[in-house]
Amino acid sequence: MTEGQDPAEVEGLDRVPNASSEHLPAADTSDVRLPTQFDQLVTVEPTWDLPVQRGGDVFLSAEETDRALVYRAVDSTGTVLWTAQRPLACAGFVVTQDSEGRNLAVLTDAETSDSSLSITTASAYDLGSGEQVWGPVEVPGPHTGPGLVFAAPPEGFMGESGESVALDPTTGEPLGDDGRVIGEFDGTGPLLDLESGEVLGETVHDAAHDAGAGITAFLDADGLTVRDAHGEQQLAMSVREGTTLEAVVGALVYLRDGSSVRVHNGVTGRVAQAYAQDGEGPVAVPDLVTEKGAGTLTVGGRTVLATERADEQKG
Incomplete structure (x- = not known):
C-alpha cells in the first residue's frame, strides 16, 4: 500500500472484476485536433490515468482515485466490459496471451500475510469477461517487466533490484531460475538471457x-x-x-x-x-x-x- 493509505481502505476494495455493459458517452474533443483518419468516429473518454495496454479489440488501464486504482476493460465500441479495484501501489499490470491465444489481464495486489507483513501477488483474468484464470500467485515484488516479470525492490530503493521471477502466462507458475531473468513477452515463455538470448535488432529503439x-x-x-x-x-x-x-x-x-x-x-x-x-x-x-x-x-x-x-x- 502507499504511504499514508488507510489499511482498512485497502482491505475494503472491490477486487473481484465486476461485469459491466456501460456505454461510455462521447467525449468533448472540440478543443483537440484529431487525425483525419479518426475524425468520423465517436470518441469516448474512459478516464484512464495509467498507460493503456491492448489485447485484440479490448483496451485496459486504470483511473487513479484518492482511495484506489479503478481498472476498466473497454472494447472497441466504447463499452466497459468489467471493472476491478486495486491498492494505489499496484499500478503494474500486463496484457498478455496464454498458450491458446487467449488474451489475459494480469493485475497485482497487496495482501497481508500470517506474519502481518505485506506481500505482493499476481492474478490473471480473461481480458474480455473478467473471469479469473489463475492466481493469486505470490511474487517477490512489484511488476517490473517486460512481460510477466516481478522483482523485489532494492534495499533503500537504490541500486539493482533484488530477487526476480517471470511467470508462465498460461499457468501463473514461475518459468525457472536458470540464468538472469530478462523478460517474458506476449505468451512466448522462453526466458531471455543477456548472454544467450537471440537478438533480432541490436540498435532498434x-x-x-x-x-x-x-x-x-x-x-x-x-x-x-x-x-x-x-x-x-x-x-x-x-x-x-x-x-x-x-x-x-x-x-x-x-x-x-x-x-x-x-x-x-x-x-x-x-x-x-x-x-x-x-x-x-x-x-x-x-x-x-x-x-x-x-x-x-x-x-x-x-x-x-x-x-x-x-x-x-x-x-
Whole structure:
C-alpha cells in the first residue's frame, strides 16, 4: 500500500472484476485536433490515468482515485466490459496471451500475510469477461517487466533490484531460475538471457505495428525503416536524433520530433497531411489501434478512445 493509505481502505476494495455493459458517452474533443483518419468516429473518454495496454479489440488501464486504482476493460465500441479495484501501489499490470491465444489481464495486489507483513501477488483474468484464470500467485515484488516479470525492490530503493521471477502466462507458475531473468513477452515463455538470448535488432529503439495492414515501422541507428506485411522494405529514411515513433496507422507513420508531431507516408516518405489545416488546439496522437481502425489517442496526459461507432453528426 502507499504511504499514508488507510489499511482498512485497502482491505475494503472491490477486487473481484465486476461485469459491466456501460456505454461510455462521447467525449468533448472540440478543443483537440484529431487525425483525419479518426475524425468520423465517436470518441469516448474512459478516464484512464495509467498507460493503456491492448489485447485484440479490448483496451485496459486504470483511473487513479484518492482511495484506489479503478481498472476498466473497454472494447472497441466504447463499452466497459468489467471493472476491478486495486491498492494505489499496484499500478503494474500486463496484457498478455496464454498458450491458446487467449488474451489475459494480469493485475497485482497487496495482501497481508500470517506474519502481518505485506506481500505482493499476481492474478490473471480473461481480458474480455473478467473471469479469473489463475492466481493469486505470490511474487517477490512489484511488476517490473517486460512481460510477466516481478522483482523485489532494492534495499533503500537504490541500486539493482533484488530477487526476480517471470511467470508462465498460461499457468501463473514461475518459468525457472536458470540464468538472469530478462523478460517474458506476449505468451512466448522462453526466458531471455543477456548472454544467450537471440537478438533480432541490436540498435532498434522504437517500433510500431499496424494491425490492419500488417505494416511495421522501426527506428534504429540508421533512421526509419518501414516493412510491409511480407517483410519487404517499403521505406528507409534518416531522421533527426531524438525522434520517437508514436504509431503506424494505415500507410501513415506518426513521429514525434521534440514538441512537434510529424506524419510521413510510409511508402514515399513524404510528409503527409494527417490533420485538418484549419484546425486549432493540441493534436491527438494515435497510440494503440485495432485492425478495424479504433484506438487510443493521447493529448498530453489525456487519453481518449476512438471507437468503431460512426459519428452521425459528422458523417
